Amino acid sequence: MQPTSCSSEPNQRIARIAAHLNPPNTQMGESSGPARWNCRAKGGSSGFKVAILGAAGGIGQPLAMLMKMNPLVSVLHLYDVVNTHGVTADISHMDTGAVVRGFLGQQQLEDAVTGVDVVIIPAGVPRKPGMTRDDLFNINAGIVKTLCEAIAKCSPQAIVNIISNPVNSTVPIAAEVFKKAGTYDPRRVLGVTMLDVVRANTFVGEVMGLDPREVDCPVVGGHAGVTILPLLSQVKPPCSFTQKEIDYLTDRIQNGGTEVVEAKAGTGSATLSMAYAAVKFADACLRGLRGDAGVVECAYVSSQVTELPFFASKVRLGRAGVEEIYPLGPLNEYERAGLEKAKKELAESIQKGVSFVRK
Numbered sequence: 001m002q003p004t005s006c007s008s009e010p011n012q013r014i015a016r017i018a019a020h021l022n023p024p025n026t027q028m029g030e031s032s033g034p035a036r037w038n039c040r041a042k043g044g045s046s047g048f049k050v051a052i053l054g055a056a057g058g059i060g061q062p063l064a065m066l067m068k069m070n071p072l073v074s075v076l077h078l079y080d081v082v083n084t085h086g087v088t089a090d091i092s093h094m095d096t097g098a099v100v101r102g103f104l105g106q107q108q109l110e111d112a113v114t115g116v117d118v119v120i121i122p123a124g125v126p127r128k129p130g131m132t133r134d135d136l137f138n139i140n141a142g143i144v145k146t147l148c149e150a151i152a153k154c155s156p157q158a159i160v161n162i163i164s165n166p167v168n169s170t171v172p173i174a175a176e177v178f179k180k181a182g183t184y185d186p187r188r189v190l191g192v193t194m195l196d197v198v199r200a201n202t203f204v205g206e207v208m209g210l211d212p213r214e215v216d217c218p219v220v221g222g223h224a225g226v227t228i229l230p231l232l233s234q235v236k237p238p239c240s241f242t243q244k245e246i247d248y249l250t251d252r253i254q255n256g257g258t259e260v261v262e263a264k265a266g267t268g269s270a271t272l273s274m275a276y277a278a279v280k281f282a283d284a285c286l287r288g289l290r291g292d293a294g295v296v297e298c299a300y301v302s303s304q305v306t307e308l309p310f311f312a313s314k315v316r317l318g319r320a321g322v323e324e325i326y327p328l329g330p331l332n333e334y335e336r337a338g339l340e341k342a343k344k345e346l347a348e349s350i351q352k353g354v355s356f357v358r359k
């Protein structure tokens, strides 16, 4: 039997492995030059380059694991201000195609985002019981702004998936940062509201005795309280709900995040279901980038569906990012009343985000 062919000499191979087991000193704030800590010098599969910013966090870790399993990803950049090396070492042992590289601290941020196709941002603090998502604004607004400044500079063509709360404000913040840098493409900045759809499909499935994988419930508006507007009249397969079921489902979908925050009792908010939803959404973005037809998901984007500058609705994803935004479709009276409430709160959250960057 012929030995497997390999381009490098055995000594070089060992040296390469040793280099990655003894990474350069990259404690927070220290830079180690452009090489960084590459867990493998060569990748297996051809595919897309994805960066996760906030990769060592509650969402970031399972998200990184699931993205390492995604066959569309060939290079995975993991960035955080703490603990990136541990997460990178751990995930890099998975025998899937993507090459994993870790980046630690602000000085490595630009390297982390350079040349990537998709950036996913779950960086920032989560809620504790009694807090609203807007209570996170003071800390997370600045984090998202800094991260987007680096993306605007180093990867202006990247598709950006924003998870950090309050999404209703952090997406406008990102848009303003890109506008300031002269690199804004509204098709490429997307707020991730997928978890609302995931929850809606699950809860509708429970009530109607359906497999949640067969349920498609659009959720529009935004990602906080009353701005989360499930369109139960448009559920597929078509379902006939009683008013009691509609009240129950609307309340449960709008407060699904709070349900998890309270159950976690001060230790954080949804992380595992969010990582699942984030990967589902990022995978849709990657399939769109690849040129797949008919990739449609809900997302919070720059929009003309209502008079507000940002709104979540069904969008078609393609090579350029958001290639089409679908109208809301026929709403019943209950949903029209919900829409008015949602728009009022959304308008304030959007303005708050815009003012934060323009001040």
Ligand SMILES: NC(=O)c1ccc[n+]([C@@H]2O[C@H](COP(=O)([O-])OP(=O)(O)OC[C@H]3O[C@@H](n4cnc5c(N)ncnc54)[C@H](O)[C@@H]3O)[C@@H](O)[C@H]2O)c1
Residues within 6 Å of the ligand: 053, 054, 055, 056, 057, 058, 059, 060, 079, 080, 081, 082, 122, 123, 124, 125, 126, 127, 136, 140, 143, 146, 147, 162, 163, 164, 165, 166, 167, 192, 193, 194, 195, 196, 223, 268, 269, 270, 271, 274
């Ligand atoms: N969009 C959604 O549906 C949704 C769902 C769940 C959570 N979230 C939000 O996601 C965010 C993260 O939640 P989590 O549970 O992972 O929190 P976490 O505290 O567990 O993790 C956040 C990570 O961000 C990192 N971080 C902090 N500042 C950073 C910076 N400047 N640059 C890079 N990384 C930085 C932290 O070091 C940490 O590892 C929160 O704002 C939360 O509200 C959104």
Ligand SMILES: O=C(O)C[C@H](O)C(=O)O
Residues within 6 Å of the ligand: 126, 127, 133, 165, 195, 256, 257, 258, 260, 261, 269, 270
């Ligand atoms: O509820 C939160 O604070 C986190 C997230 O937005 C969620 O919906 O689970």
